[in-house]
Amino acid sequence: MSWLDKIPAAARTYLDNNRLDEVECVIADFPGIARGKAVPAAKWERQQYFHLPNSIFFQTITGDWAEAATDGFTEPDMTLRPDLDTATATPWAADGTLQVIHDAYDMAGNPVGVAPRNVLKRVVALYRERGWTPIVAPEMEFYLVGKNVDPAKEILPMMGRTGRPAAARQAYSMTAVDEYGPVIDDIYEYAEIQGIEIDGITQEGGAGQLEINLRHGDPIRLADDVFFFKRLIREAALKHDCFATFMAKPIEGEPGSAMHVHHSILDASGRNIFCGPDGEETPEFLNFVGGLQRHMPAAIAVIAPYVNSYRRYVRNHAAPINLEWGRDNRTTGLRVPVSSPEARRIENRLPGMDCNPYLCIAASLACGYLGMTQQTPAGAMFEGDAYKSDAEIPYSLSDALDLFEDSKDLQSVLGEEFARVYSIVKRTENDEFLQVISPWEREHLLLNV
Known part of the structure; x- marks a missing residue:
């Protein structure tokens, strides 16, 4: 099944009228700022996940870093996987763009406990x-x-x-x-x-x-x-x-x-x-x-x-x-x-x-x-x-x-x-x-x- 079949109807309608140019892969940090990567549509088609360092959850609202790492500030990667149910348009973008919220996992496949969306899922x-x-x-x-x-x-x-x-x-x-x-x-x-x-x-x-x-x-x-x-x-x-x-x-x-x-x-x-x-x-x-x-x-x-x-x-x-x-x-x-x-x-x-x-x-x-x-x-x-x-x-x-x-x-x-x-x-x-x-x-x- 194509990933297009898994996204919400509003996102499919948007793509019926706009050629997809880019996908914004986003995750919320502690302040609720959208962190992530913008990926060309052609690459998105082939990509099942991407990586970001876990340090995005150690960053303060000023952009500085809190000393929250348990084994030194090594910034290990997390695996971020898309929740296609969240795919939605970015209507203010000049070209056809989707936003997709991602969930964070460690390298063993466990949910990252500090990720805000995972905290809510836990509750x-x-x-x-x-x-x-x-x-x-x-x-x-x-x-x-x-x-x-x-x-x-x-x-x-x-x-x-x-x-x-x-x-x-x-x-x-x-x-x-x-x-x-x-x-x-x-x-x-x-x-x-x-x-x-x-x-x-x-x-x-x-x-x-x-x-x-x-x-x-x-x-x-x-x-x-x-x-x-x-x-x-x-x-x-x-x-x-x-x-x-x-x-x-x-x-x-x-x-x-x-x-x-x-x-x-x-x-x-x-x-x-x-x-x-x-x-x-x-x-x-x-x-x-x-x-x-x-x-x-x-x-x-x-x-x-x-x-x-x-x-x-x-x-x-x-x-x-x-x-x-x-x-x-x-x-x-x-x-x-x-x-x-x-x-x-x-x-x-x-x-x-x-x-x-x-x-x-x-x-x-x-x-x-x-x-x-x-x-x-x-x-x-x-x-x-x-x-x-x-x-x-x-x-x-x-x-x-x-x-x-x-x-x-x-x-x-x-x-x-x-x-x-x-x-x-x-x-x-x-x-x-x-x-x-x-x-x-x-x-x-x-x-x-």
Whole structure:
């Protein structure tokens, strides 16, 4: 069978209309950057795998290297094999180009435990061993901003079609969405060509801030879609002379950007195990909530992976600071949205949009898995404004890593080798940040202390 018979219908449609010139063989690193190789189409036809050094997982966001190798920095190769189910168009390319996500294996054929997609596969496999099928639905928030080529300058909202900066504090305004209609038109077009289904686009509360929702489904497939979507959105923005940013807190005084994740679990018959025979909440539902409450503090280091991530967690500013759960309550960290009992789900509102989608979904599912397997009780449902409750999450990346490194249960689900390397890389990034002197320090400390 030809490999063309194994790729999704949207990719085949794209190739019906475009001569294939190149294939981008990609894999996500810790930040979610697409690493890999661009291969001429003729070579792709003959190639079943390719190699990259395992050091791509030791690289920090600045491009430096963390000392995470166990036997010296020898950079041994991994074997990367394509998952043809992920093949999708690269519609912004000048010539016919496909992107294909690859999975990483060592030379003995074992999955590389630190590869983010493999981490998520590991967690999903644990669910399936118990006859459970996890279902997720991510919500992606991001900003469209003016081109910022000087890091010393503040980030500003993009200029809208009216000649004014994109509107702030106009949540759900259709007029605000129309300000950057051409960018959104290209996002829709690129997504359709790539076969990614958008559930909706809305204006959020920040200046130039949008939210895109994806339909619920398989965690690995949805993480692939978010991985592709970040690149898609960036390319659509660049086409219109602006930037798309997924920083957790890009603009001072504006809300941060989250990646809320909705969770439900199906049994072997396809029944939602969060719903009992009479529509009641089940022990599994309450245990999943309890697992999130108990283990999410340690998982914050994964779902809020940068020093900037912690600027988003501000009381009364559209991001949770607690681990309370409530029904239809957006002030709680864990929300149960309005739905029929059969569609009952739990929304984790803590992750930032700067997360790696594979690692974020893996960490959130891992907390729920531990809750169900350990039968962790949930706290009492919270009534009222949860911003009035005590903060229950770490205030910095360093504090979050302390909790992550102490959580043997969470590490056992995500994988000990992943946890070891991830912690070293993030500690290195935090140390790099501490070497930078900020404008605030120069303004307030230079002549006053």
